[in-house]
Amino acid sequence: MSKPVPLSRLDAKEFISPANSACQGCAGSMVARIVAKIIGKEMVRQEVACCGPAFGNIQQPVFYGEIFEGAGAMMTGFARAFKRADREDIRVVGIIGDGGTSDIGFQGLSAAAERNEDMLWICYDNEAYMNTGGQRSSATSKYASTTTTPVGELSRGKAEKKKPLPLIVALHDVPYTATASVAFPEDFIGKLAYAKPIRGFRFIQVSAPCPTGWRFDPRYSARIAKDMVESGLWPLYEVYDGTLKISYKPKELKPVKDVLHGQGRFRHLTDDEVDEVQGYVFRQWERLVEKDGAPLL
Ligand SMILES: Cc1ncc(C[n+]2csc(CCOP(=O)(O)OP(=O)(O)O)c2C)c(N)n1
Numbered sequence: 001m002s003k004p005v006p007l008s009r010l011d012a013k014e015f016i017s018p019a020n021s022a023c024q025g026c027a028g029s030m031v032a033r034i035v036a037k038i039i040g041k042e043m044v045r046q047e048v049a050c051c052g053p054a055f056g057n058i059q060q061p062v063f064y065g066e067i068f069e070g071a072g073a074m075m076t077g078f079a080r081a082f083k084r085a086d087r088e089d090i091r092v093v094g095i096i097g098d099g100g101t102s103d104i105g106f107q108g109l110s111a112a113a114e115r116n117e118d119m120l121w122i123c124y125d126n127e128a129y130m131n132t133g134g135q136r137s138s139a140t141s142k143y144a145s146t147t148t149t150p151v152g153e154l155s156r157g158k159a160e161k162k163k164p165l166p167l168i169v170a171l172h173d174v175p176y177t178a179t180a181s182v183a184f185p186e187d188f189i190g191k192l193a194y195a196k197p198i199r200g201f202r203f204i205q206v207s208a209p210c211p212t213g214w215r216f217d218p219r220y221s222a223r224i225a226k227d228m229v230e231s232g233l234w235p236l237y238e239v240y241d242g243t244l245k246i247s248y249k250p251k252e253l254k255p256v257k258d259v260l261h262g263q264g265r266f267r268h269l270t271d272d273e274v275d276e277v278q279g280y281v282f283r284q285w286e287r288l289v290e291k292d293g294a295p296l297l
């Protein structure tokens, strides 16, 4: 089980320079910075076509996969090649959007997980295909207005619920799966530090609000990420040795209404729709609490 790491314990070394070409307030770029810092010098980073390549000038080897669906296969190749070259000190790490993870890259992810390949797959989850203009993905939450689920006479936004990807990955019986948030860096860093030495397939899905696609003022990225955790919209948990453990239990779940209405993509929601989301969040949270400390299967 991971333990939060106090920020005061970190040194000043960074592997991504502060200037980058991501939008202001991009939480995805915070994810890349934290991952690079914690995994450190012996990290080889895999990217695919997504906002990731905009996340900074990197001082670690980076491979930009031309094939969007190919991250799982490419990382498999790298991990096996490093093993054969006796360089198992190198960590193969993917920093990949939710489209490249949950949809287009899913087959390769599932196959690599099933084979328990030696890689750390970080999904920064901005809940849409942001690099190409904000189309819905299977990670987009219900009712979100996106460019392919616009709100209008015939649509209330995305009609389907968010795919529960971390649980799906955990059910592959891999050594480690977790959720994290940029608003809880100590927890996120603790999970990275725990996952780093493990051999085999590790997966962390990080909530990464996107001011551009979610339509909010960039200064509120961390606040929105925090409120998503506090409301139960983004629960923090991990699955290790087949056991599920909630990482943070808010004393009381914050109502989802304010969290949703703080984002342009949900501003159209009626009271009934907010109530529906609230009910769903409560039910999901209760299920998670029931499973807390117990085997997933
Ligand atoms: C097979 C394939 N389909 C579609 C594209 C076009 N494409 C490039 S980037 C992108 C969006 C990526 O979305 P995501 O993985 O969620 O990352 P984000 O852009 O949000 O960072 C898409 C659809 C592509 N390059 N390859």
Ligand code: SF4
Pocket: 021, 022, 023, 024, 025, 026, 027, 028, 029, 051, 054, 126, 130, 131, 209, 210, 211, 212, 213
């Ligand atoms: S579109 Fe969103 S995810 Fe992409 S760089 Fe801008 S803020 Fe970050």
